[in-house]
Amino acid sequence: MLKLHGIKMSNYYSIAKIALVEKDIDFEEVQQMPGRDEDWLARSPMGKVPSLETPNGPLAETMAIIDYLEETQPDPALWPSDxxxxxxxxxxxxxxxxxxxxxxxxxxxxxxxxxxxxxxxxxxxxxxxxxxxxxxxxxxxxxxxxxxxxxxxxxxxxxxxxxxxxxxxxxxxxxxxxxxxxxxxxxxxxxxxxxxxxxxxxxx
CATH class of the missing domain: 1.20.1050.10 (Glutathione S-transferase Yfyf (Class Pi); Chain A, domain 2)
Structure with a gap:
């Protein structure tokens, strides 16, 4: 199952979470503050939130997360087909x-x-x-x-x-x-x- 790491007060965390909910994708939430420890930097190179844990590894940056969701679960679409x-x-x-x-x-x-x-x-x-x-x-x-x-x-x-x-x-x-x-x-x-x-x- 996908895991969304971050803090709920972050608007970029909210953007990624709304995209997951709009697509009706099952996911878990993992509360994670931005930081510079090595474990977190392995998931988010700039230490920011959110980061998405996928079967292939971690993925940071909100727009990259949205594109990943769109590629792996096209329906319902969040980008136009044209x-x-x-x-x-x-x-x-x-x-x-x-x-x-x-x-x-x-x-x-x-x-x-x-x-x-x-x-x-x-x-x-x-x-x-x-x-x-x-x-x-x-x-x-x-x-x-x-x-x-x-x-x-x-x-x-x-x-x-x-x-x-x-x-x-x-x-x-x-x-x-x-x-x-x-x-x-x-x-x-x-x-x-x-x-x-x-x-x-x-x-x-």
Whole structure:
């Protein structure tokens, strides 16, 4: 049986877990903090969560985990079958990770865990994160899902990265990034209403 290692408060752990639940795959959860001990680095070279224990060995990085699940259990699909539509959905997922989540993440310790604020970091977060949201508007559809009519892994990623970025920007910069993109808040609500998302949220 697959084993998902990580901590439930991690949004990337949640993304991987929602993908497993959406695909109705049996798995076990193993609570594991990020760290640098050798046993954990053998499972996750950067010491981050999540990591998936598979019959062939460990696999780290959330998007790699999703692709593994898609290859080993294609139904129900989390990527479109059409090559262009699939690439566009992946583009949106990577956009949310690189230009929204990672743009806000330097401020996470101050916003969520009480670390001292750094004005330079706040300024950087307040500039880069809204730009990521504004540029998402050029590729998102919300019709009803972020890449169009099909629910995809991109929806799982967007719905689990934007709220964290919203929290950081609101607390450190007094910026409501949700308001930068009409329809975004309602769309995230639709994703969160799905059974898999509700289950993962209830088990945190």
């Amino acid at each position: 090559p262009y539509a699939r690439a566009r959905a992946r583009q949106i997922a990577h956009h949310a990770i690189y230009y929204i989540d990672l743009a806000a993440r330097p401020g996470l310790n101050a916003a969520a865990f009480g670390a001292p604020e750094d004005p330079a970091v706040n300024k950087m977060v307040g500039k880069a994160t809204p730009r990521g949201i504004q540029s998402l508007a050029r590729i998102a559809q919300f019709d009803p899902w972020v890449a169009g009519s099909e629910f995809t892994a991109a929806d799982i990623v967007v719905a689990n990265t934007v709220p964290l970025a919203q929290m950081v920007c609101q607390k450190l910069c007094d910026i409501d990034i949700m308001s930068e993109l009409p329809g975004l808040a309602d769309y995230i609500g639709r994703v969160n209403e799905r059974e898999a998302s509700q289950r993962v949220a209830s088990e945190k």
